[in-house]
Amino acid sequence: MGKINKKNLMILLTAAMITLTATACNQGSKESSEAPANRLEAIMERGYIEVATEPYFAPYEFIDPSKKGDEQYVGSDMELAKYIAEELGVEIRIVPLEFSAVLGSITEGKYDLAISALSYTPARAEAMNMSKGYYFAENAPGHGLLIRKADKGIINGPDDLSDKIVVAQSGSLQELFVNEQVPKFKEFKRVSATTDGFLMVQEGKADACAASIPMAQLYVEANPDANLMVVEGFEFVMDEETAGTRIGIPKGEDELTEKINSIIDEVLESGIFEDWHIEYTEYAKSLGL
Amino acid sequence: MIDTIIKLWSKYDYVYIDGLLGTLWLAAVTVMAATAVGTIIALMRLSGVRLLDRFAGLYICVLRGTPILLQLYFFWLTLPKISPITLSDTACIVIALIVNASAYVAEVIRAGIQAVDKGQKEAAKSLGLSDRNTFRYIVFPQAIKNILPALGNEYITMVKQTSLASVFFVQELMTSYRTVQSATFLAIPSLVIVGVIYLVVTTILSKGLDLFERRLQRNE
Numbered sequence: 001m002g003k004i005n006k007k008n009l010m011i012l013l014t015a016a017m018i019t020l021t022a023t024a025c026n027q028g029s030k031e032s033s034e035a036p037a038n039r040l041e042a043i044m045e046r047g048y049i050e051v052a053t054e055p056y057f058a059p060y061e062f063i064d065p066s067k068k069g070d071e072q073y074v075g076s077d078m079e080l081a082k083y084i085a086e087e088l089g090v091e092i093r094i095v096p097l098e099f100s101a102v103l104g105s106i107t108e109g110k111y112d113l114a115i116s117a118l119s120y121t122p123a124r125a126e127a128m129n130m131s132k133g134y135y136f137a138e139n140a141p142g143h144g145l146l147i148r149k150a151d152k153g154i155i156n157g158p159d160d161l162s163d164k165i166v167v168a169q170s171g172s173l174q175e176l177f178v179n180e181q182v183p184k185f186k187e188f189k190r191v192s193a194t195t196d197g198f199l200m201v202q203e204g205k206a207d208a209c210a211a212s213i214p215m216a217q218l219y220v221e222a223n224p225d226a227n228l229m230v231v232e233g234f235e236f237v238m239d240e241e242t243a244g245t246r247i248g249i250p251k252g253e254d255e256l257t258e259k260i261n262s263i264i265d266e267v268l269e270s271g272i273f274e275d276w277h278i279e280y281t282e283y284a285k286s287l288g289l
Numbered sequence: 290m291i292d293t294i295i296k297l298w299s300k301y302d303y304v305y306i307d308g309l310l311g312t313l314w315l316a317a318v319t320v321m322a323a324t325a326v327g328t329i330i331a332l333m334r335l336s337g338v339r340l341l342d343r344f345a346g347l348y349i350c351v352l353r354g355t356p357i358l359l360q361l362y363f364f365w366l367t368l369p370k371i372s373p374i375t376l377s378d379t380a381c382i383v384i385a386l387i388v389n390a391s392a393y394v395a396e397v398i399r400a401g402i403q404a405v406d407k408g409q410k411e412a413a414k415s416l417g418l419s420d421r422n423t424f425r426y427i428v429f430p431q432a433i434k435n436i437l438p439a440l441g442n443e444y445i446t447m448v449k450q451t452s453l454a455s456v457f458f459v460q461e462l463m464t465s466y467r468t469v470q471s472a473t474f475l476a477i478p479s480l481v482i483v484g485v486i487y488l489v490v491t492t493i494l495s496k497g498l499d500l501f502e503r504r505l506q507r508n509e
Contacts, residue, residue, distance in 0.1 A: 055471060056467065056470075056471040058471070062471050062472060063468045063471050063472050064472065065301050065303075065304045065468050065469060065472050095378065095458075096458040097456075097457060097458060098456045098457075101362075101365075101456060101457065104362075104366070105366075108366055110366065110369065193467075195470065195471065195474065195476065196476075198474075199476050199477075218474070219474050222473065222474040222475075223474055223475070287472040287473060288472075288473050288474065288475075289293065289296050289297065289300065289473060289475070
């Protein structure tokens, strides 16, 4: 092999140093580089708030492909995100991600808020701060089961799943429901997006998908040929204390959590979220073929 | 089914085309940058300097020994923490793809250089050529013939690999599939459209590569 002259060697070494620093230890530098006392101040200082969401969850958050940039992310949660940004007097930046990445980005403190139809689960409350509930199931359908029409009368609730394959989104509230409220199932499969779960039921790869009822209803209506339905008269039992859709906030950011909670109080008082929800349910229907 | 596909395409064709452009751009940038980084890594391996050789070996070992999706997550989470300038998610993903590909490219280049017959070098030496000139006039021209087709293959692989970036919503074809699927709740027709686009692109690329390889052989 040919000799490498000194100049080349220097370049090589510099490259090696760069790659080494890039791949070696990466902790600790965060704290020292941040001047503001907390995240709320940091948000105000930089003038924008970054909101992570999984935009495959109509009518909460979904994509209008005919639009560009942040405009394309629409839904009731996105309205809430804009409302929060307005209240804080900062700009909004939507960060679309897969669901598990949404959760991961908040526990890692990568983004400011997760507004992605999050429900309370003990594991989530452990890993991040959770806001008050901003949307409650009392006045709207909660979480149920999506099945094939052929199984109507056969699957009436969680007790009928002992020889069935159940599917739910990984890391979701529905996953917790299946674990806690389905006494017996043949197999429990997990998917990264709820719509993949619907698809599995549709294609016979699973028999029931635990999902939010409004979302399942939208899917049923968009795919009349799929012969799917939501089990009537059944909803998973929600704990009083843990009811409500919430916002995820990086752990320990109590000032930000307080601020978000006070904004949620306003939203609850005006009842504006319900209006958004109705508006975007119609919007989502209009996007289909 | 075909009916739905046609309707889907006529309503959302621009989403798929944007995605295709994104995929091609990502693959091109990744392969070009990875070639540069990979060359450095390969030269380190072949340098004969023990420290450099060890480092390059470790670099290749780690990057080829862990799944690319893991690397994407890792870079996506850790890079912004150590970077002095703010990096967008897309930038993190592109860097991760480049670093991953560079390990493979490094091995392609190393293998290409080492595949040149030893006798060639010995002959050059016995004719009195310096090490440098041996590499420049004897080894390199032969090695490049081994390397280029393999790099082309790397590009084709990259076109498909970039689909993993859809987890982070980088604009590319698989993200287009998800976008349309989430808006219309139609999965299989959208998958078919994206699948056909991938197939067309990779077929054109591999046919092009075939032609190129035949041209290289003509000079043999």
